[in-house]
Amino acid sequence: MWFIKNSITRKNLMALTGLFLCLFLVIHLLGNFQLLLPKEEARLQYNLYSDFLSNNILVKLISYGLYASILIHTLDSIYLTIKAKKAKGSSYVKDNRGRASKWYSRQMMFLGSIVFAFLVIHFKDFWFVYKFGTLPLDTNGNKDLYGLVLVSFENLWYVLLYGFAILSLGFHLLHGFFSAFRTIGLYNPKYNSIIKTVGIVFAIAITFGYFIIPFYMYLID
Ligand code: HEM
Numbered sequence: 001m002w003f004i005k006n007s008i009t010r011k012n013l014m015a016l017t018g019l020f021l022c023l024f025l026v027i028h029l030l031g032n033f034q035l036l037l038p039k040e041e042a043r044l045q046y047n048l049y050s051d052f053l054s055n056n057i058l059v060k061l062i063s064y065g066l067y068a069s070i071l072i073h074t075l076d077s078i079y080l081t082i083k084a085k086k087a088k089g090s091s092y093v094k095d096n097r098g099r100a101s102k103w104y105s106r107q108m109m110f111l112g113s114i115v116f117a118f119l120v121i122h123f124k125d126f127w128f129v130y131k132f133g134t135l136p137l138d139t140n141g142n143k144d145l146y147g148l149v150l151v152s153f154e155n156l157w158y159v160l161l162y163g164f165a166i167l168s169l170g171f172h173l174l175h176g177f178f179s180a181f182r183t184i185g186l187y188n189p190k191y192n193s194i195i196k197t198v199g200i201v202f203a204i205a206i207t208f209g210y211f212i213i214p215f216y217m218y219l220i221d
């Protein structure tokens with residue numbers, strides 16, 4: 001039987017915000033798949049879609065929840081890491097964790113930091129320019145966000161930076177998805193392997209989906 005066994009704790013909050021961010025990743029990826037359409041069709045459709053998102057009040061409200069989730073998830077991870085380090089103290093002599101867990105499960109903070117650093121760059125280059133910068137308009141009169149994305153992925157180093165960040169995100173999800181379910185208590189030994197498998201499929205699909213976009217755009221330009 002599925003059951004919720006914990007009240008809202010910091011760990012739960014991290015798991016819940018993490019799962020909300022997973023949901024965002026799916027929606028953002030589906031939106032970004034429009035970039036893979038033939039060039040001029042992609043330009044008009046992507047710009048129209050982005051214009052709709054930025055003017056819709058409901059989407060705006062969800063976006064505030066998204067920004068809050070990113071901050072809460074990041075701050076809680078820092079707090080819990082410091083707390084765990086303090087708890088271990090100096091008695092922590094020999095590190096045998098490699099035998100029991102995968103390397104990416106032990107590097108969640110490091111992988112998460114790479115994703116956070118990526119998000120700072122991502123917001124600066126796309127989000128900020130779209131919301132507050134001046135962009136040329138397409139033939140429909142919408143801001144040409146597609147053109148901005150296309151020009152950004154002209155640079156191979158920028159494409160590689162995205163590739164690296166997306167791989168880091170993938171490993172972060174590989175542990176995070178399953179771990180989040182366990183933390184909030186939506187967990188039953190009977191369904192353990194199903195959740196694990198869903199987590200692995202989710203992490204691979206998200207990584208692959210995001211990964212191909214910068215490389216595709218680099219190649220078509
Ligand atoms: C590879 C492909 C990606 C492309 C082409 C892309 C493109 C964009 C663009 C153009 C924007 C600004 C327009 C807007 O605010 O809607 C944006 C916003 C955003 N992106 Fe991405 N993105 C990519 C990957 C990612 C990844 C991997 C993450 C998360 C780790 C991410 C998280 C965000 C967030 C949080 C926003 C702000 C959304 C909002 O204001 O509601 N993006 N992205």
